[in-house]
Amino acid sequence: MKSTPTLVLVMGVSGSGKSHVGKLLAEAIDADFIDADDHHSxxxxxxxxxxxxxxxxxxxxxxxxxxxxFRDHARRGRSLVIGCSALKRRYRDQLRKGAPALRILYLHGSRELLFDRLTHRQGHFFQGDHMLDSQLRDLEPPGDDEAIRVDISLAPEEIVSTFLKRTVA
Known part of the structure; x- marks a missing residue:
């Protein structure tokens, strides 16, 4: 009998730690990890x-x-974590078409902390504080009915632990 896979979206604006936290979460739940940035045209x-x-x-x-x-992993019974900005509700709705039982971890942080992280990040195509401001303007923060919100000022391991405790409870 195929087990029910765990499908998780780790979302937030650039600099929130989606990739790092997503990889840690995937490891914790024995899931594959996909960084959405790797699939832009x-x-x-x-x-x-x-x-x-x-x-x-x-x-x-x-x-x-x-x-x-998400659809392919669900069909194969394999758990998956995707790190993706998913700024708008309609984007998250589109992702849910592949995963109706999608769990969402929303990484939230202050503009100051996000900007600080972005200025120290190397080798990434996302550049400039005006792009951060654009993402913050476009962001439609998910409500408690849609996602578990965790502050990025916590250590990444603590973010994962908090999410897992709140999804099991």
């Missing part, structure tokens, strides 16, 4: 590298690809 990466924010059209195919990952 070349055009979207070029756009962000120039400091231009993406629009809904830029994200459409990308979100469908991510929903397909």
């Amino acid at each position: 070349a055009g979207s990466i070029a756009k962000m590298s120039r400091g231009e924010p993406l629009n809904d059209g830029d994200r459409e195919g990308w979100l469908e690809t991510l929903a397909d990952f």
Whole structure:
């Protein structure tokens, strides 16, 4: 009998720690991890590298690809964690099409902490504080009915522990 897989979206704006926390969470629940940034089109990466924010059209195919990952893992009975900004409710709704029982961990933090993290990050295409401000403007924070919100000022291991305690309780 196939076990029910755990499907988790780790969401938040750039600099919130989606990749780091997502990898730790995936390890803790014996799941695969996918960094959504690795699946942007070349055009979207070029756009962000120039400091231009993406629009809904830029994200459409990308979100469908991510929903397909959730759908495929669910079909195979394999747990999956995806780190993805998922800034708007309709983006999260699109991801839920691939995973109706999707659990969401929302990484929340102050603009100051996010900006500090971004200025010290190397080798990433996301550049500039105006792009952070754009994401913060676009962000439709999930409510308690949609996600578990954890502050990024906590240690990554503590974020994972908090999420796991609150999803089991």
